[in-house]
Amino acid sequence: MTTPIIELENVTKRFFGVTAISDLSLQLFPGEVFCLLGENGAGKSTVIKILTGVEAPTRGQVRVDGTVVHFASPRDAREKGIATVYQEVGALPLMSVARNFVLAAEPQKGRGLFRRLDLQEASRVALKSLRDLGISRVADGGQLVGTLSGGERQALAIGRAVHFGARVLVLDEPTASLGVRESATVLRLIERVRARGVAVLFITHNAYHAYASGDRFMVLRRGRALATFNKNERTIGEVIELMAGGAELKSLLTGTERAIASG
């Protein structure tokens, strides 16, 4: 078996005495989509914070490529190839696609005082990366990001992360604010990125989106791993039930959902 790119081993995190996650272990392998499911407050964002170097675990270890690491900052994690794409996509609407794409890693040409931005190169890599992710509607690197659709912005952010060396992509609720079509675009993006050998941690509270693209799943509740399983081991109905908290919430499901859940 290959070594996981990043791994949490028996991690516990407490904030001011409140336990956010407790004795949690998870492994992310190259070329897989790992779905972290759970309602609000289940501990999903704490897992992200520990994986991306924002917080250090109270107990337990983080390993990258099998070696124990102590991230001092998000920059530390990024240098190890762990990238995060946040809920409100990290894009600047009033800047062009090309300028957004290369931000803080600008390609340059010339020497000394005349060292300057290579906007052509920026535009080229940005558009190529978007095409690789299946976005062909954007044809001009000078287009303002504000005019892109939600899915296209996700593609830009994901493409940017992968282009600059991300091996683990943490997607925090990438479909939360999107419509059906845009969500489908994002799910396709996830598949393309996985095909390139990137490990994707897909955080969502939408079981359908998770089920459509995930390889492995973990359901979190109150900071504990309630279940960890492969795609073919559970039906989507069981996943929904696990997330919602079992029978107590079953009565709240709609008729259709109940039909799916039972079979």
Add this chain to the structure above:
Amino acid sequence: MVSALLVFVFFAATAGQNGFLTSLGTANWLDTASDLGIVALPIGMLMIGGEFDLSVGSVVGASSMIVAICSGYYSFNPWIGTSLAFLFGALVGAANGLIVVRTKLPSFIVTLAMMLMVMGGMLGLAIALTGSSSISAVPSGSAQALFASNFLQFHVSILQWIVLAAVATYVMQRTAFGNWVYATGGSAETARLAGVPVAPVKIILFVCAALAAVLTGVNETLTFQNGNITLGAQYVFTGIAAAVIGGVLLTGGYGSPIGTMFGALTYGIVSLGVFYLGWNTDLANFFIGLLLLLAVLANHRLRELAMGRA
């Protein structure tokens, strides 16, 4: 750019007969525009970066006093006074930047406090040293050539302005630093997460704003041969006005040095145009205010279009 052309055509048509279009007239409005333009350029950049600087006006006055006290009252070599003034400006700018970055307070209030401190402090110092708040300073030699000379009827500040605008345009449009300024103003948090050194970017912009204010202070002091603490007080408002008329967004993240340049040009044309028309010159501010209002509305609309919320 449109606004500059518009007011130019208006005043050329109405005041052209009264000397507005003569070379002296042109030199006059270009001079007014350049004094403001030099101050406004980095204010525009700072606003693109998402911050304000209200202290620039007082820095113009304070540097004016420093130059006048050193080379007028004490008769030192003019370079001593000008060097001290630029050093002082760099310190004020760095202080503004550091306080804003460290405390995360709005720059609006930080630089307002700085404005009062600079103005009051320098006035007190001047009275204590010289017993006066208005000191004459006669320039000579290379300092005179650099800050107070004329070519034909055109003041050297016009040349400084054009050079600085070219440099600012290059930096903002063609360098990584420029990209960082736009990103910082667009969303400081997003920029920081992407790896932009947001704090240094802001501090550099504050220092640039103060240094440009010093340049105009030195120019005007050596040209009028008089140092005055109230010199440049109007730039607090007109600098921001020039940037906004030139298309810089109040919310940051969008605009250009060229736009700011045309904003300052508009100001110069309007204030001298009103004078050449023979109207009460107080009316100039009325027109500037009107233009500012129209510019803000237009910028706001443009922003919505660009954000895809049209």
